[in-house]
Amino acid sequence: SEGTDSSSGDLSTSLHLAVYKLEPSQGLRLGSQQTGCELDYDISSPQYAVYLGTAERAGGLRQSRHCASSETCKGSFLSATGTLDLILASTVFVPEDFGSFQVALRLSGSDQCNQGGLQMAEGKPLDKKLLEQLQAAGRAAELAANPRWQEVLQQPVAQFPVDPPGAASIKESAQLLAGMSVWGPKVTLKTFPNGMRGLQATESIKQGSILMLFPFAKSIKLDNNSPKSPLPKLIPDHVWEAHFWRQYPYNAAVVLLHEMSKGAKSSMHKYLCMLPKAVDMPWQWSEKELDEMQVDNMKGMAADQYQRLSAVWHVLNSSEVSMPNLTWEKFYWACNIISSRSFGMDSLEGLANPRNRLLGLVPRPGLSAPDLSGLPLRVLENSSTPAHFVGLLPGVDLFNHQALLPQPDIYMSQPGQPGQWTWKKPLDRFVRISAAADLLPGQEIFISYGSKPNAELLGGYGFLVPGNIWDVYLLRNFTAQLAEASATRLLAPFVAASSHLESLAESVGVPSVGALGVNADDLTRLQDALQPLIVETEALKSGMAVQEHAATASWKLLGQACRQELAWKATTLEEDEATLSAAGDQIARRLWNALQLRIGHKKLLQKCAAQADAAIVFLKIQQGAAKTDLQQLSPHAPALPQPHSEL
Ligand SMILES: C[S@@+](CC[C@H](N)C(=O)[O-])C[C@H]1O[C@@H](n2cnc3c(N)ncnc32)[C@H](O)[C@@H]1O
Numbered sequence: 001s002e003g004t005d006s007s008s009g010d011l012s013t014s015l016h017l018a019v020y021k022l023e024p025s026q027g028l029r030l031g032s033q034q035t036g037c038e039l040d041y042d043i044s045s046p047q048y049a050v051y052l053g054t055a056e057r058a059g060g061l062r063q064s065r066h067c068a069s070s071e072t073c074k075g076s077f078l079s080a081t082g083t084l085d086l087i088l089a090s091t092v093f094v095p096e097d098f099g100s101f102q103v104a105l106r107l108s109g110s111d112q113c114n115q116g117g118l119q120m121a122e123g124k125p126l127d128k129k130l131l132e133q134l135q136a137a138g139r140a141a142e143l144a145a146n147p148r149w150q151e152v153l154q155q156p157v158a159q160f161p162v163d164p165p166g167a168a169s170i171k172e173s174a175q176l177l178a179g180m181s182v183w184g185p186k187v188t189l190k191t192f193p194n195g196m197r198g199l200q201a202t203e204s205i206k207q208g209s210i211l212m213l214f215p216f217a218k219s220i221k222l223d224n225n226s227p228k229s230p231l232p233k234l235i236p237d238h239v240w241e242a243h244f245w246r247q248y249p250y251n252a253a254v255v256l257l258h259e260m261s262k263g264a265k266s267s268m269h270k271y272l273c274m275l276p277k278a279v280d281m282p283w284q285w286s287e288k289e290l291d292e293m294q295v296d297n298m299k300g301m302a303a304d305q306y307q308r309l310s311a312v313w314h315v316l317n318s319s320e321v322s323m324p325n326l327t328w329e330k331f332y333w334a335c336n337i338i339s340s341r342s343f344g345m346d347s348l349e350g351l352a353n354p355r356n357r358l359l360g361l362v363p364r365p366g367l368s369a370p371d372l373s374g375l376p377l378r379v380l381e382n383s384s385t386p387a388h389f390v391g392l393l394p395g396v397d398l399f400n401h402q403a404l405l406p407q408p409d410i411y412m413s414q415p416g417q418p419g420q421w422t423w424k425k426p427l428d429r430f431v432r433i434s435a436a437a438d439l440l441p442g443q444e445i446f447i448s449y450g451s452k453p454n455a456e457l458l459g460g461y462g463f464l465v466p467g468n469i470w471d472v473y474l475l476r477n478f479t480a481q482l483a484e485a486s487a488t489r490l491l492a493p494f495v496a497a498s499s500h501l502e503s504l505a506e507s508v509g510v511p512s513v514g515a516l517g518v519n520a521d522d523l524t525r526l527q528d529a530l531q532p533l534i535v536e537t538e539a540l541k542s543g544m545a546v547q548e549h550a551a552t553a554s555w556k557l558l559g560q561a562c563r564q565e566l567a568w569k570a571t572t573l574e575e576d577e578a579t580l581s582a583a584g585d586q587i588a589r590r591l592w593n594a595l596q597l598r599i600g601h602k603k604l605l606q607k608c609a610a611q612a613d614a615a616i617v618f619l620k621i622q623q624g625a626a627k628t629d630l631q632q633l634s635p636h637a638p639a640l641p642q643p644h645s646e647l
Contacts, residue, residue, distance in 0.1 A: 043073040170197065176270040182395030184212040187445060189398060198400040198444050205439040212433040214395050220259055220268060221391035222252045231258050239320045249338035250312045256334045256392065257326060271394040279336035281462050283309070285590055292594035294569050295601065297474055301459050309335060340461040341397040396433065401457070401465070402446030454597050466596045473604045475561050552619045559612035562605045573602040 174189045186209070190200040205211065222230055229240035231254065259266050266272060282290065282298060283305035290299045313331055316323055439445060449457070453472040454464040566572075571579075576599045583591070 038076055040076040041074065173197075173274040176274050177395050177398075179270045180218055180268075180394045182212065182214050184395060187211055190444075192444060196400060197398070198446075199398050201439040201441055201443045201445055203441050210433070211445065212395055214393055214433075218268070218271075219391040219393045220252070220256055222255050230255050234258065234323050235321050239315070239318075249335050249342070250308075252338045252342060252392075253331070253334035254316070254323075256338060257323065257330060260330070260334070261323075261325065268394075271392075275337055275341075278333065279340045279462050280589065281305070281336050281339070282458055284332075289590045289594065292591060292598070294571070294594075294598040295455065295474075298455055298459070298597075301455075305459070336462070338392070342392050343396065399433075399445060399447040401449040401461070401463075454600055458593060458597060464593055464596055464600075466600065468600060471600050471604055473565070473601045473608075475558075475565060552616050555612045555615045555619070559609045559616070562609040562612065566602060566605050566609075569598070569602065571598075573599060573606065576602065 170189050170191055177184075177189070184199075186201060186203050186205050187199045188202045189197060191197050192200075227237070227241055229235045229237045230251075232240075235254065259268050260272055263269070282293075283302040285302065287299075290302055293299075309332055313328055315321065316326060316331065433447075449461065452460075452468075453470055454468050455472075457468070458464045576595055580587070580592075580595050580599065583595075587595075
């Protein structure tokens with residue numbers, strides 16, 4: 001405290017308060033031991049909402065007030081009888097950077113009022129009854145300010161079964177989140193008209209303000225740096241080490257299952273109650289349903305996922321592992337949950353310390369970094385030592401994915417550090433999500449799960465995005481076709497083109513050799529990659545036309561490959577679109593997903609073919625111009641070889 005002055009008739013004091021760890025069970029007391037005094041307070045813009053109250057030292061709360069964040073909070077309390085304490089408390093988690101704010105207090109009334117001065121007790125536990133009263137009073141103010149919360153909070157907290165996993169209703173979930181210390185007073189859970197649960201802004205949210213704050217310790221997470229089993233009593237280290245299911249998502253699923261098995265005793269119980277009952281992944285689809293997607297590699301991926309799951313299940317059932325009451329249904333549910341709603345992050349500082357390893361950490365390979373440049377919302381997390389982990393973050397996992405917009409509402413990193421979840425002191429106990437753009441009340445708030453094509457979204461999360469701008473189609477054996485063409489027809493320059501394409505495919509994240517993923521963006525890059533073949537080679541002098549021809553031929557092959565793929569499909573784009581519109585709202589979810597996937601793919605293939613045609617025209621024009629240049633430079637240059645007519 002600073003500037004306490006008890007010599008004059010009035011006592012006024014200005015305090016600079018730096019509050020650390022002001023958690024729900026704690027409060028700050030400022031008070032006078034005198035009666036019949038009036039206490040004026042003037043609090044400069046607290047960063048987080050606080051509840052103010054006065055209490056008789058031996059009694060309960062007398063008067064109270066809720067002060068919203070970022071607004072000056074002025075008023076006065078009167079101590080009618082007995083002593084008076086001014087209590088500042090927060091019913092939500094407050095991060096360690098609670099920040100400092102000024103409290104100006106003026107105590108007036110009888111002469112007695114200034115005797116003894118103000119007393120300050122920082123961060124001391126409040127008595128339980130007082131705290132409950134304060135929270136109730138604060139909540140009442142919150143409710144008055146926000147009818148949506150009123151609706152939610154008035155619902156009684158039900159007892160939820162966790163075994164088998166049960167999904168809590170929207171209202172129940174909102175309460176459960178509050179109970180899990182997820183702080184997000186400006187966002188609420190909602191089921192949107194399309195039937196999807198997600199998060200919505202309840203009021204105007206200014207750019208930069210915090211949308212959600214989540215104490216990291218309340219997550220389920222798994223350490224990747226340790227080869228040791230996170231559940232040594234159930235799965236011995238040697239078993240854990242020996243199996244590939246140490247990998248994501250199986251490892252984290254095992255930890256989740258263990259947490260589930262604790263039932264209501266789990267510290268995550270409330271969160272577990274609000275997890276979806278089922279997540280439908282393509283590996284659960286029938287052959288016939290998979291066929292509807294009209295892509296072979298999706299079938300392969302589904303079969304592979306199923307095989308891996310079965311293999312892990314086999315080990316979990318062996319005598320070396322003791323996870324009683326585990327069923328196949330529970331096991332794959334947990335794997336699907338981890339796959340569809342976990343977050344991969346770099347670790348926060350201090351997690352190397354075993355004490356902090358709640359459930360351990362593991363990397364999540366599926367979570368690639370989204371391209372974050374220029375996106376208008378951000379999540380600030382902080383760490384210095386990267387150590388990968390996968391975690392279930394209650395609340396944070398309620399944001400849906402936005403891929404349609406090039407600029408989704410939220411992204412999960414600091415600008416300039418794409419894909420990096422970093423923690424730095426003093427916020428290393430919290431995941432913070434803040435708005436990087438203004439949000440309107442009623443608006444759904446999205447995050448980006450990454451620049452993922454539909455097949456990846458469907459395989460990893462069980463949904464896809466129609467018209468996904470990040471969609472990719474894998475052309476079967478495209479680079480093999482190029483290589484074959486190069487060997488039999490155009491030789492060296494063509495080999496160069498082929499390897500260029502291969503490395504290009506790699507650089508755009510196309511996993512399998514022999515396949516090239518193409519989308520509109522890739523095509524532009526492809527064009528760029530081909531450019532050096534035309535200008536940088538020896539052939540500029542004598543064989544320029546061959547080089548040019550190689551580029552043209554590559555485009556031709558690409559166009560052909562796209563048309564070929566389209567021809568192989570059992571239905572046309574027009575037929576698919578007709579099927580979709582004829583089916584209307586009654587369409588089965590799996591068929592809808594399959595139709596959307598193949599419609600997207602066909603559009604992509606048509607676009608690619610058209611772009612390849614355009615590139616060929618472009619190259620022809622360029623070729624003509626270059627020929628003229630070369631002939632002007634050297635009028636005696638040998639005649640240029642003619643392009644291979646067959647190509
Ligand atoms: C991290 S959770 C998001 C919250 C989820 N909607 C909930 O209520 O628990 C991811 C799941 O939400 C759904 N989801 C997220 N974004 C979606 C989108 N753009 N379209 C359809 N479903 C989406 C999918 O079911 C996905 O598996």
